Amino acid sequence: MTIEALLPLLLLLPLGGFLVTAFIGRRFGKSAHWIPVLAILVVWIIAMVAVANVLTGAAPLLPGSEDTHGYVAGPWAWIPAGDLHIDFGLVVDPLTACLLIVVTTIGLLVHVYSIGYMSHDPGYWRFFAYLNLFMFSMLLLVLADNWLVVFVAWELVGLSSYLLIGFWYRKRSAQLAAKKAFIVNRVGDLGFVLGIAAIVVNTAAAGHPTLNVRESIELLLAQGEANPIPLVVVALLVFAGAMGKSAQFPLHVWLPDAMEGPTPVSALIHAATMVNAGVYLIARANPLFASTPSAMVVVAAIGIFTAILAASIAMTQTDIKRVLAYSTLSQLGYMFAALGVGAFTAAIFHLMTHGFFKGLLFLGSGSVIHAVHEEQDMRRMGGLSRKIPITYATMFVGSIAIAGIPPFAGFFSKDEILGEAFKASFYWVWGVGLFVALLTAFYMFRLMGLTFWGSFRGPAAIWDKIHESPRVMTVPLILLAIPSALLGLAIGLPLGSSVLHGWLEPVFHHATELLALPHESYELFGVDGALILASVTVAVAGLVAAWRLFGVDLGRFRAPARPEDVRELSARPGLSFLYRASLNKWWFDDLNHLLFIVIGGRIAAAMWWFDREVVDGTVNAIGRQTVVAGRGLGRVQTGHVQNYALGIALGLIVIAGSYLILTGGPR
């Protein structure tokens, strides 16, 4: 039985799990999780086998490619629209393989974790059904070889995210957050769908309208200037889709609110997998972007700006999950920056590492929240390290990883991004990135400090009840901690020409050629070493600063957590504005409310008024006026016979006159 034959199972198993659970899951009660979890387990196994074969080159060469190994399944016909035939097939190439690792692994762990986390929820079966639906959509997204199918998955993950954010449907806030997430995503999708339409038009101009990713990109590049729609437009439109899904700058507002959903959801969808879809999309379309440098710059700029914006907000948030959400935004910003500077591999690298440690952190935070009885405000936590050591330990690993302290995973990926940016002479990206690294370390350890160090600030009654989460939750944490710690060492070495590079080279070489990046050798004791040093220093600096402010008693750095320091610090004139800005997320939510609720609402109301009074009003007015006219004419009928007679006489006179005129003139 070949792997190709198994590929469809990657989709069918979660889909089946979803359908079964959705229709009859309610009956299974507390054992509703079995079918979905098993489905994902099998998926994981299949995926791992496939990935192994693909990355080791054991898989056959992809059709129409001389160096890329992978599997294809299909294609199956979908939309036969005249000369435009939209089929969909599945392809596993190295890029997809990397994504599969993250998606299936974290997906599996989150499923297992949820068994414990959701055990008391009435909607247990529903939750697992949704999770499987999401897994189906996400796998479809990474496996599809056709723009439109990707878009389908794109929307489906949006749907499952909507359902999962709104999972606790009785909460108004959840409902609003879910709606917000979906609508904001739709903004990006608008761009994406137009981009797809543009691709159709362009390929049609090339004489062979197609939406197959590989073919279409080749056609577009071959046509170059001859494209009816300029490539930069296409690229930016596609990028708009990526921005929506990956919550980049103008469209970043939905992600923090998405934390209304259950924590496993946040871990899986809003940290590890779905939000990475944008990165994947652009990596997938790398030649397209590589051929339009201006678009690349936009990507880099938006990415790095999102990174610093989110980081600055994360500094002051007090909701543990929101902090993580903003840090996710920030890290995604890094990835886009990487893509923008042409460091595709680095972006994917960071995508993978971030997937693991951010998933870990979220699950950990879930464990924390679980422990302190659904409390999310860090100001009412503290000193938890003594109560929930496993969670603490694992989260500590995650924090170090994200802070970029070697040799943990985050260090390798982040450092590669910064290095590539520097060497691609995008100095501003590098500079900002470096600063963001500082902030990252700071807010992560602020989180750790407020949560685990110092003394408990919540109600004492809870303190006694706090206990470590069940094994079904802690085991996934541990399993995630391992890659968070070691993934970098595993695939990040040797520096410069890492294993990952080897894997992804066939996917990206076309783009790198197009970009014609200066590929000088890696100098550990030269520029690269300096860069490493720089990033490590700032990371440590941030760590220490956070430690000073929120730290524990340790030797001569004896300093209990002193929030008043924070208050006094943030009261400083220069800082106070920044502090408030950060606290209020730079007022973006208020801006959106003003634009779309107040002003937009007024516009809509005005239009409705226009519809009622002007459009419909005109219609009714015509009718009314007709009747009025009728009533007026009716008055002629006075009931007096002699008025009638006079009318007749006058009519006669008029007719006589007109006849005299008509017949009088000579013909």
Added chain:
Amino acid sequence: MNLNDLPILTVVTFLPLVGAIVVAILPSSLTRQVAVGFALATWVVSLLLLIGYLPGRPGQQFQYVEQADWIGVFGIQYKLGVDGLSAALVVLTTTITWVSLLASWRPIQTRIKEYMISFLILEVGLIGVFLALDLFLFYIFWEVVLVPMYLIIGIWGGANRIYATIKFVLYTLAGSLLMLVAILATGFSYQAANGGSWVGAFDFVTLRDFAATTGFAPALQVGAFLAFFLAFAIKVPMFPFHTWLPDAHTEAPTAGSVILASIMLKLGAYGLMRFAVPLFPDAAHTFAPVVIVLSLIAIIYGAIVALVQPDLKRLVAYSSVSHMGFVTLGLFVFTQQGIEGSILQMVNHGLITGGLFLLVGVLYERTHDRTIAKMTGLAARMPLWAAVFGFFVFASGGLPGLSGFVGEFLTIVGTFAISPAAAAIAAFVMILAAGYLLYMYGRLVFEEVSDFLTGLGGHLTDMDPIEILTLVPLATLIVVFGLQPGLVLDLVRGSVDDTLRAAGSGAALAIAPELVIVAVALLVVGVAARIGWVLAAGRGGPPDAALVGREAAR
């Protein structure tokens, strides 16, 4: 059996009429069963028709043509024929009809007999419109549709039903009467061009070929096209002529709304596609920009107005305006994808909006209220309803994998080829649609159960088997067409090619720019005058949006 032997089209058209007569004769106790029975029988026959048609004969159109001299003096014939487009719409009609008859099982409790009779006669008219190949015959069926609908809304409708139904009839009639003039003028000018012989003067095929080869005089084309267009645009309904729709939908009984949304609106689109464009290609090209602009306005405007509707049915009605905008848009860009998308959109809108109205009807049965604000938290009280409602809401929102998406996508692609800007505007509705749909869905289904619903207590039961049965076919088709749109597209390919060929044979006439300027100026002045008049009449300006804002999406 060989379908070509028996006059299957006549059968499928007039079987419901037989049903109506039988219902009229039989005692009232049997009414419902008999009516549904006949509807189902018609459905089966239409399926036979479809199956018989399917063996890939696209390209060459009009199967099963039945032809008989009717009013020989004018070459008016009784001529029926089916091509892919009409086949699809006929099956849609027969399906929706029995579905809505089932849906009326519980709601309609008074004067059942009259109700069923009206409904069956309505079906006759609808099917006839889709099958008629003689302009005169077409017009007759077209008008036949009016009366039963008038009764259905007017007798079994809501509180304000009489206003709604009279508005509906007068509005439609005003358009169609002008169309009659146009039809006669067309037939006559063919007769004049044909050496005074009336033979085939109203035969669609003859006229279309004539239009494709010789072509009608520009003056006639412009006049007749405008008349046809007015009639059809009112039916669709396109932007400035749409205001009868919300009223009619709101007041009509559930089944009435379903038929109205699923089939009636298609009459207009079908007419445009079948008659207006092929017969007057030059005029069609000349006015295409206008139609496109109107469609775009309808798409966006309908969605925006839907955003602030407090009434459930009104919201869906305005969403219909928005969706039907895609149909006209796709048709008048005259590209393959556009037209295919437009046809697909017709079918999908029929299924999806029909389903939405059914679900709203289910809710209304229990609450006797349609105010969105009053009802929240239905997920807790009617989980099954909530789930199905969600399905249709997302289908309506164009969720990929469900049928709604493909039509919209193809339309957008087809439009993009002509004008990216137009495509962008049309695609913008994705956001607005998500806005009003999720606003509706979120308010109804999520959050705590509202006091109003709690007050209903036991009345608020979940869907009963019949109601589920009505929704199953629609949902199934939505999924099937979403996964295999080819089922429809292959069926209608022939029609699409014909329309394209006909449209291709046309070229825009020269129009004096000053005419356009004058027209636009008049329009602007008129609207301004109206606004001024309204404001002067003290009927208040645009309302304060604060409330709306609170309701709308965050």
Added chain:
Amino acid sequence: MSFQDIVPILPLIAAVLTAAAILVVDLVRPGRSAPAIATALIGLAITAAITLAVGQTDASAFGGSYKVDALTTFLDVLFIAVVAMTVVFAPDYLLPRGLPIAEFAVVLVFAMTGAMLIAGSADLLLLFLGLELMVLPGYLLAGYHKTDGYSTEGAIKYFLLGSFSSAIFLFGLAFVWGLTGTTRIEGIKDALAAVVAGTEPLSAGLAMGLAFLTTGVAFKIAAVPFHYWTPDAYQGSPTPITGYLSVGPKVGAFALILRLFVEALGPLAEWWLPVMIVLATLTMTLGNLVALTQDNVKRMLGYSSIAHTGYMLVGLAAYAAGQLRGLEGLLFYGAAYAFMNLGAFAVIAALQKRAGVTSALDTFAGLGRREPLLGVLMTLFLLSLTGIPPTAGFFAKAYVILAAVQAGGWLTVLAVIAMLNAAVAAFYYLRVVVYMFMRDPASDAPALRHGALMWGGLAAATALTILLGLFPTTLLGVVNQAACAISASPCVAAAAQALP
């Protein structure tokens, strides 16, 4: 005066004899309705038979002053049918109000004789006499319910204005006669043709005569602005008689127009065409608009009949503009209108069987429930009057419109106006439907029982209304023949033309 002279006028004689027979029967069995009705119907049947028989011979009598052609036969049969239906519908209304059938039938048959005379006369004097013979009984019938204020008021208004217009009409006749020196239609036509052939403008005297004649006929067909008598007379008259008045005299007056304007004054069409167009527009529009606000169904139908006059005038105008089809349309419309309108009035009459029931709109509230069959029939007739297919009214309208469109030019505008009017008309017709089906009955009085006579008549009207709409071909052939009989231009039989 010889046998050849007798044959063509046999139908008239039969009609008069019918009247006489009814009188005799009434003398034998005074006040008994059944015998009178029977006699009337039998007599009418005989008359019809004779008419059809005579219609085969294309004869003329009395030195060509009376001639029988296809038009004559068509109109005669139509008149007979109308009168027969009226007789059938009358009892339900008259008897409960203690009004005798016999006199009614007699006067009615005399009126019919007048109409038939118009249809056949080829002589100005005969035309005038036929007109008077048609309208004088009309005045009497209008006031037939003599103890009722409304009836007599309607009657006197109708009479005063009617005789006023007769005088005007006569004055016009005198002028035409004086100018042409003959009373024979043919002679007049030739004389006028000669005059028109000349290059100098037509004489002012002719213009005056034309004006007086136009006014006279416009009054008789109730064209605006000479329509004032219609609503009052219709509302006042006993319902069945209103039905007759709205059909018989109107079609008769159109027959007058055909004989006088189309035939005799045909050469002057160029001059009376514009006037007809204006009249048609005014008539349609005012009739429909005012009908919108009526709360009394009879009065509303009165205004609607004005509107229908307008539509028929469109046909006339189309003919004057050179389309024979216009004439056919006019005739077809007349027939269709006759049956659907009679049907509508029959339903009202049936409702008013219960004495004291008015024809106010409320009377119809909930009719659909109280007497569903009547409700459905009324709906059918109203739809036909609106012009909704597949009914006679629809095809008639379509036919007239087609003629107008074919004529082109201003006539196309007229066609559009006509159609807009039809849309307006739909409102007040459907308003009745609203009352019948969408309002609850004011009082739940028990349903009335109607005689077989009434049902039979209604059945006939219904059948004709539907059949003429679905299968108009036969009638089309007939009207084509009839139109050819008087068309100025050499006339191709359309039936032959249509064959592929």
Added chain:
Amino acid sequence: MSDSLDTYLILSGILFAIGSFGFLARRNAISMLMSIELMLNAVNLAIVAFGVFGAGPDASAQGAVFALMVMAVAAAEATVGLAIVIAIYRNKKTPLVDEYDAMRQ
């Protein structure tokens, strides 16, 4: 003078006008009736005049006969009219037509 057609026609025209004035202006139904008779006589005068001055064989005789017929018709009209007047007088108790306005609009 007396042998010119115009004289008689103008006479008849004036008489016609007088009659129509009476018809339009008098309130009494019977006065209106009389006015109508005047108008008919005016027409008769015209007819006879046309006959007498008309060309054609025995045109004058024709005219005379024409006039005779008109007289008869006038008589018939008078009969009908008076019958109606009496009938309505019974109902309304007044001969003044402008009080017959139960039906209007």
Added chain:
Amino acid sequence: MLARLVPILLGLIVMGAVLGIAALMLLALGQDWEDALLWILAAVMLGSGLLVVTMRDIIRCGLAMIVCFLALAGIYTLMGVPLLGAAQVIVYIGAISVLILFAIMLTQTKDAPSRLVFQTQAGVAAIAAVVFAVLIALAVTATDWGAAAKRVGISTNAMSKVLFRDFVFPFEIVSVLLLAAVIGGVFLAKREPGGPS
């Protein structure tokens, strides 16, 4: 009082004027008697016609109408159609006028004469009437009637020939017409036992 006189005075003035003109024509212009006679008759006819439509007392109106008809009969005779004049006298004065007088008797309420005689629209009516007259006069004078020379006197038998040969059918029709009128008239006029008295 004065108001009552106005119409009478009006009539007298017109008559005087016409008589004056007639005398003038006779004596000064020396035209023949026929013209004069015609003028006088015409004056009488028009004058009494005016009286018919203007006088207050309806009975006097009726009498004036008889005078009018008489004058017209005279004119007929003058035109050489004596038989028609006779018929005029018989039919109108003998039948119609009497009928009308009876009707007047039947329908006059005591207070009828004291009330307003003219419609409010009398003024407009007068104007309309004048316009009629003017229009007709203009049209008549503007038209060439192609009239032959005046032919005096038509023999009774010529007329009877015409009547009973060419116009026998109309003659019969008239009889039917009268019959119909009589039947209906009788029905309407006869008082119902139940009806209002």
